[in-house]
Amino acid sequence: xxxxxxxxxDNRPEGExxxxxxxLVTTETPPxxxxxxxxxxxxxxLDPYMRGRMNDSKSYAASQPLGEVMIGGTVGEVVESRxxxxxxxxxxxxxxxxxxxxxxxxxxxxALRKVDxxxxxxxxxxGAVGMPGVTAWYGLVKIINPKAGETxxxxxxxxxxxxxxxxxxxxxxxxxxxxxxxxxxCAYAVNELGFDACIDYKLHKDMYSLAKALKQECPNGxxxxxxxxxxxxxxAVLLRMNAFGRIAVCGMIAGYDGQPLPLANPALIxxxxxxxxxxxxxxxxxxxxxxxxxxxxxxxxxKLRPRETIAQGLENAPEAFMGLLKGKNFGKQLVKLV
Amino acid sequence: xxxxxxxxxDNRPEGExxxxxxxLVTTETPPxxxxxxxxxxxxxxLDPYMRGRMNDSKSYAASQPLGEVMIGGTVGEVVESRxxxxxxxxxxxxxxxxxxxxxxxxxxxxALRKVDxxxxxxxxxxGAVGMPGVTAWYGLVKIINPKAGETxxxxxxxxxxxxxxxxxxxxxxxxxxxxxxxxxxCAYAVNELGFDACIDYKLHKDMYSLAKALKQECPNGxxxxxxxxxxxxxxAVLLRMNAFGRIAVCGMIAGYDGQPLPLANPALIxxxxxxxxxxxxxxxxxxxxxxxxxxxxxxxxxKLRPRETIAQGLENAPEAFMGLLKGKNFGKQLVKLV
Numbered sequence: 001x002x003x004x005x006x007x008x009x010d011n012r013p014e015g016e017x018x019x020x021x022x023x024l025v026t027t028e029t030p031p032x033x034x035x036x037x038x039x040x041x042x043x044x045x046l047d048p049y050m051r052g053r054m055n056d057s058k059s060y061a062a063s064q065p066l067g068e069v070m071i072g073g074t075v076g077e078v079v080e081s082r083x084x085x086x087x088x089x090x091x092x093x094x095x096x097x098x099x100x101x102x103x104x105x106x107x108x109x110x111a112l113r114k115v116d117x118x119x120x121x122x123x124x125x126x127g128a129v130g131m132p133g134v135t136a137w138y139g140l141v142k143i144i145n146p147k148a149g150e151t152x153x154x155x156x157x158x159x160x161x162x163x164x165x166x167x168x169x170x171x172x173x174x175x176x177x178x179x180x181x182x183x184x185x186c187a188y189a190v191n192e193l194g195f196d197a198c199i200d201y202k203l204h205k206d207m208y209s210l211a212k213a214l215k216q217e218c219p220n221g222x223x224x225x226x227x228x229x230x231x232x233x234x235x236a237v238l239l240r241m242n243a244f245g246r247i248a249v250c251g252m253i254a255g256y257d258g259q260p261l262p263l264a265n266p267a268l269i270x271x272x273x274x275x276x277x278x279x280x281x282x283x284x285x286x287x288x289x290x291x292x293x294x295x296x297x298x299x300x301x302x303k304l305r306p307r308e309t310i311a312q313g314l315e316n317a318p319e320a321f322m323g324l325l326k327g328k329n330f331g332k333q334l335v336k337l338v
Numbered sequence: 339x340x341x342x343x344x345x346x347x348d349n350r351p352e353g354e355x356x357x358x359x360x361x362l363v364t365t366e367t368p369p370x371x372x373x374x375x376x377x378x379x380x381x382x383x384l385d386p387y388m389r390g391r392m393n394d395s396k397s398y399a400a401s402q403p404l405g406e407v408m409i410g411g412t413v414g415e416v417v418e419s420r421x422x423x424x425x426x427x428x429x430x431x432x433x434x435x436x437x438x439x440x441x442x443x444x445x446x447x448x449a450l451r452k453v454d455x456x457x458x459x460x461x462x463x464x465g466a467v468g469m470p471g472v473t474a475w476y477g478l479v480k481i482i483n484p485k486a487g488e489t490x491x492x493x494x495x496x497x498x499x500x501x502x503x504x505x506x507x508x509x510x511x512x513x514x515x516x517x518x519x520x521x522x523x524c525a526y527a528v529n530e531l532g533f534d535a536c537i538d539y540k541l542h543k544d545m546y547s548l549a550k551a552l553k554q555e556c557p558n559g560x561x562x563x564x565x566x567x568x569x570x571x572x573x574a575v576l577l578r579m580n581a582f583g584r585i586a587v588c589g590m591i592a593g594y595d596g597q598p599l600p601l602a603n604p605a606l607i608x609x610x611x612x613x614x615x616x617x618x619x620x621x622x623x624x625x626x627x628x629x630x631x632x633x634x635x636x637x638x639x640x641k642l643r644p645r646e647t648i649a650q651g652l653e654n655a656p657e658a659f660m661g662l663l664k665g666k667n668f669g670k671q672l673v674k675l676v
Contacts, residue, residue, distance in 0.1 A: 230605065252605040260605055265598035267568065267590040270616035278608035 002029050002038065002079070005314050006069045006099035012056055017325065019318040021054060022070070035107040038080035041096050044314070044335040045073035045126035046321050047160075048228075048251050070098035070317075073131055075115070075122050076337075083107065091115050093125045098317055100337050110285065119300040127332035128306040129295045132160035135281040136226070137291035139248030140168050142284070143277045144224035148173030151218045153237060155179045156228035157189045157198055160306065160332035161250065164295060165226055166193045167304035171294075174224075177217045179210075179233055181327050188330070192305055201233055207264065210236035226250060235264040241272050249278040307331030340367050340376065340417070343652050344407045344437035350394055355663065357656040359392060360408070360436075373445040376418035379434050382652070382673040383411035383464035384659050385498075386566075386589050408436035408655075411469055413453070413460050414675075421445070429453050431463045436655050438675050448623065457638040465670035466644040467633045470498035473619040474564070475629035477586030478506050480622070481615045482562035486511030489556045491575060493517040494566035495527045495536055498644060498670035499588065502633060503564055504531045505642035509632075512562075515555045517548075517571055519665050526668070530643055539571060545602065548574035564588060573602040579610050587616040645669030 003026060010023035032038060053064040053071065064071060074096030078086050083106040086092070094112045096102035106112045115125050127133065146152060152169040154162050157178025166189070169176045178189040178198035189198035197217040204210035214222065214236060221242035227234055230252030241247070252261070269276060298304035309329040311320035317335045324333045341364060348361035370376060391402040391409065402409060412434030416424050421444040424430070432450045434440035444450045453463050465471065484490060490507040492500050495516025504527065507514045516527040516536035527536035535555040542548040552560065552574060559580035565572055568590030579585070590599070607614060636642035647667040649658035655673045662671045 234604070249608045252608055260603035263601040263604040266572070266601040266604075267598055269614060270587045270590055273616045273618060273621070275616075276607060276614040278611045278613075280611060283611070 001031060002040070002101045003027075004029050004099055004101040006097075007314060007317055008068060009054060009064050009066055009070055011066065013054055017051060017054055017322065019322060022318040024315055029101050029103055032080060032082045032103065035083050035105060037078055037083050037086045037092075037104045037106045037112060039074070039076045039092055039094065039096055039102050039104055039112070040079045041074040041076040041100055041102065041337045043075050043123045043126055043310075044096075044098060044317060044337060045131070046317065046324050046329075046333040046335065047073070047132070048324065050321065051325055071095060072097050073126050074102065075125050081106075086112065086114070091117050091122055093130065098314065100314055120296055123308060123310075123332075123334055124299060124306065126334060127160040127308065128164050128299055128304050129292055131281060132332065133164040133295040134288055134291040135250055136161045136165035136168055137295065138279060138281050138284055138287055139226045139250055140165055140172075140224070141291075142287065143248035143275075143279065144226070144246045146172050146174050146224050149175075150223035151175045151177065151220055152224045152226070153177045153179065153214070153218065153222050154226040154228065155201075155233045155237075156251070156327075157195060158185045158193065158307070158331060159228065159329070161226075161228060162189075163193050163306040163331060164298075164304060166195050167298050168294070169224075170194050171298065171303070175218070175220075177214070177222075185330065188307065192307070194303070204232075204236075207232050207235040207239065211239040214240045221245075224248075227252070231261045238263075238265065238268045238274075241268065241274055243272050245272060245274050247274060247276040249276060309333050311335045313337070339369060340378070340439050341365075342367050342437055342439040344435075345652060345655055346406060347392060347402050347404055347408055349404065351392055355389060355392055355660065357660060360656040362653055367439050367441055370418060370420045370441065373421050373443060375416055375421050375424045375430075375442045375444045375450060377412070377414045377430055377432065377434055377440050377442055377450070378417045379412040379414040379438055379440065379675045381413050381461045381464055381648075382434075382436060382655060382675060383469070384655065384662050384667075384671040384673065385411070385470070386662065388659065389663055409433060410435050411464050412440065413463050419444075424450065424452070429455050429460055431468065436652065438652055458634055461646060461648075461670075461672055462637060462644065464672060465498040465646065466502050466637055466642055467630060469619060470670065471502040471633040472626055472629040473588055474499045474503035474506055475633065476617060476619050476622055476625055477564045477588055478503055478510075478562070479629075480625065481586035481613075481617065482564070482584045484510050484512050484562050487513075488561035489513045489515065489558055490562045490564070491515045491517065491552070491556065491560050492564040492566065493539075493571045493575075494589070494665075495533060496523045496531065496645070496669060497566065497667070499564075499566060500527075501531050501644045501669060502636075502642060504533050505636050506632070507562075508532050509636065509641070513556070513558075515552070515560075523668065526645065530645070532641070542570075542574075545570050545573040545577065549577040552578045559583075562586075565590070569599045576601075576603065576606045576612075579606065579612055581610050583610060583612050585612060585614040587614060647671050649673045651675070 078090040186198035189195040228251040416428040524536035527533040566589040
């Protein structure tokens, strides 16, 4: 048993999400039953999909119930165990939520996974070698299915998904062009992440201006696009897609608040015979082992060097989450809890 | 040699296409060279894709050059031949264009194909057992890939593509719901074409009203959608798509004139993990033999009974084409030339 601070979803956002949608409470963890494990969280993952869950309306993820601990990925250590396969001190990754401890029913398949921190830092299992990395892998490998020499573009290029996408696409012999906000992120994408080029969307006031920049950085057009944001960026990319291009739709963060953002010219899907496919990586668990193996290897080889933005203390999670939604983070957004 | 009346594209439409974009001329066919065949056209096919070609702008089909014979599918008979495989009297299908005769270089693979009119009327090779039929087949089989018991929806349901789609989807054990304009077309879809239901889009003033009608006729949601029109109909269907639904994008006729029609809520592609794929059937010649065999069999068995709207005489082709663009035709739009 342990004293456990938790963050609950207290009320739903009207329009933009705010820190006032959340409530911090303190409880005691319940005693363990057979098969259960008590995990102390070292890091909490903050991810854009959480914004969708805060709404009551139908979203691509189930709605987060009011008054319950916010859902979220966590890494930590086992501090008490009534399951034979988990020992005190084991490093584990799971979906512990926005709290300092979680009681996990380790009998449930996939609820808790032991990880090796010899070559990969623990926090990376929430990013490059975790859900965001596998997300990049699935969109690139299973939807876009790139050929060497093709041109790949990704929005939110310096985020956790974007960093992994860049390394995975370069490993397949592609030209990789990122889209990110601000000169610092763009320089990081090129200098640290290995992107061939990165476009600062903040320099472009409309889709035509951004499409012109894309034309310059993608002289052979765009064959594959990994969509993290939607809105003007998607409209601009569509103007530059090659025939038979593939678009993996992973996020539409720009449209989460308020009204849906329309797509300016859907006829381009026909004109260029595009495939546009939405996906949620948690529905494709069969690819995780293969994807995690490749991602772990890229990290160990130094070919994938993700950056992290780390907030300190559970009480700062809501503020850090607001920052993530506004693009203030640089790389994977985490909250350090110990 | 023969006296040949031809319709040329004289000038490009500004906004809506009109009969004044075309010009009728009379010429003589040139003498045949080795390997060439002179075909007298019995029927000329009119198809929505032709509107796209009338524009100068980038479209999903190459632009039709000004001052040249309008492109188009034709069926007819060989009246003179300098190719050993084609004999006078052979019934043939090809891309002869908007003219009474064509000189075809029969050495070019795929330029001219002999057809059997024992069980299938000659004109059907321009419709149900031709390009439109294969279009329906490709979208259904290769993109939507339906399972028995799933619900399929198609817009422009009573057109040449829609008729074939209905028969092909019923043959695969699906529920098939059409969308068409007016009570007469809807009754025909259900009574003659075998659709389970057909919705008259003219009764619905916005996407929400149409989506409500779709909910009624598709109580288990929509798994596959064949898109022929775009605009409000696509927006409404997107609201009713099931998770993992597939949309084959074949046409966006509503957007051909003037400005592109936006898509109201592209985030639904992500929320419902949809696959949306555009295609042009002429880029998939490898499927034609298999598709034509199935379509011919359905016609011979009386399971596919397409309707035709036939204009008489080449001079009436432009007027008939305007009617097609406005949905005045009922089933496959043809021009009879003999």
